Amino acid sequence: MPSTGEPSIFSRIAAREIPATIVAETDRVIAFNDIAPQAPVHVVITPKTSEYANVVELAAGDPDLLAELVAVASGLAATLSNGQFRLVFNTGETVGQTVFHVHAHLLAPQGAGGPLEEGTLGFR
Numbered sequence: 001m002p003s004t005g006e007p008s009i010f011s012r013i014a015a016r017e018i019p020a021t022i023v024a025e026t027d028r029v030i031a032f033n034d035i036a037p038q039a040p041v042h043v044v045i046t047p048k049t050s051e052y053a054n055v056v057e058l059a060a061g062d063p064d065l066l067a068e069l070v071a072v073a074s075g076l077a078a079t080l081s082n083g084q085f086r087l088v089f090n091t092g093e094t095v096g097q098t099v100f101h102v103h104a105h106l107l108a109p110q111g112a113g114g115p116l117e118e119g120t121l122g123f124r
């Protein structure tokens, strides 16, 4: 559902109003473990600003911020996994987007673990 004008759940996590396991943070990006993990490593990476609803808006409006988000994903994959990862941006309700504050799902094996299952795409 599109924005209601209320702070998004991810803005509330960034403001520490809702608890989450935060695994990385920069001035403009925050990353935390997904509450319903779909892979051994499943991290939500999102800009602190809620002005972009999806990755298309972010790419058009602030490509440097999108690049920063990807850099955070890469760093986390190197730290939490083997450096290889899947990055999913659900874009639209019919493909599973439920939070309309742009975010990437970082999906990866744990540590040096085996390959990620093919079906693990971050939507249900």
Ligand code: AMP
Residues within 6 Å of the ligand: 009, 018, 020, 032, 033, 034, 035, 036, 037, 044, 089, 090, 096, 097, 098, 099, 100
């Ligand atoms: P999407 O369905 O692509 O919009 O992704 C939203 C993601 O946010 C889902 O994978 C949810 O499990 C996750 N999520 C929702 N609420 C929380 C929360 N409080 N803490 C961590 N992850 C959450």
